[in-house]
Amino acid sequence: MKPAVPLLQLPVAPDLYLRRATTADAPALYHIIDRDRPYLRQWLPFIDFSQDVGDTEAYLKYVSAPGNTSDLVFVIVHEQKVCGLIGFKGVDKLNKKLEIGYWLAEGKQGKGIMRRACQTLLAYAFEKLRMNRVEIRVGVGNARSSNIPKKLGFTLEGVQRQGEFLNDHFHDLEVYSLLRSEFKS
Numbered sequence: 001m002k003p004a005v006p007l008l009q010l011p012v013a014p015d016l017y018l019r020r021a022t023t024a025d026a027p028a029l030y031h032i033i034d035r036d037r038p039y040l041r042q043w044l045p046f047i048d049f050s051q052d053v054g055d056t057e058a059y060l061k062y063v064s065a066p067g068n069t070s071d072l073v074f075v076i077v078h079e080q081k082v083c084g085l086i087g088f089k090g091v092d093k094l095n096k097k098l099e100i101g102y103w104l105a106e107g108k109q110g111k112g113i114m115r116r117a118c119q120t121l122l123a124y125a126f127e128k129l130r131m132n133r134v135e136i137r138v139g140v141g142n143a144r145s146s147n148i149p150k151k152l153g154f155t156l157e158g159v160q161r162q163g164e165f166l167n168d169h170f171h172d173l174e175v176y177s178l179l180r181s182e183f184k185s
Contacts, residue, residue, distance in 0.1 A: 010121075011120075016079075016117070020072075020075075021074055023064070027056075028081075029082060032083065035105075036105055040106070042167075076102075076113065084114070084117075086100065086101070087121075095132075096131050097133035098134060100135070101136075101137075102118065115151055118148055118149075119152060126180045133178070133179055134177065135177050136154060136176045137164075137176070138176065149176035153178060153182060153183075154176035154177060155176065156176055157177055
């Protein structure tokens with residue numbers, strides 16, 4: 001029997017860590033999506049396409065496939081319970097840049113969980129992956145989410161007009177960036 005491959009786990013705080021997402025996380029993540037659907041769909045275009053646990057499992061299978069080198073996705077575990085997702089998307093090794101995307105259960109908002117999770121991923125991106133640039137894109141008007149890159153020292157570069165199709169119309173996105181030379185671990 002082949003030994004199990006250890007999952008990548010990144011400590012954040014004594015009660016908080018990030019663990020590489022697997023298809024086994026689909027039920028917990030789908031439960032959050034379904035429970036918090038009205039709240040999450042305000043800002044996340046994939047919510048309407050997540051109609052059952054199989055949809056969440058298919059996404060996790062895609063992002064964890066061995067051939068997928070442009071995504072690295074983690075579950076956020078707070079107080080021993082999965083409460084959201086965070087990860088790298090659009091990893092561009094040639095140009096040494098990537099984007100961080102994230103979402104968190106409604107009941108876990110306002111506790112600094114996402115800011116601390118992003119800080120941990122920034123350290124991983126700059127120190128382990130040797131990236132030069134990290135972006136975060138946030139829906140215009142999503143104050144809670146835009147506070148995260150602001151508190152982490154990102155620069156608002158501008159607005160990507162109609163950058164995302166959300167709830168039957170195009171929505172503008174704020175584009176934030178942080179360079180390796182600006183990062184303070």
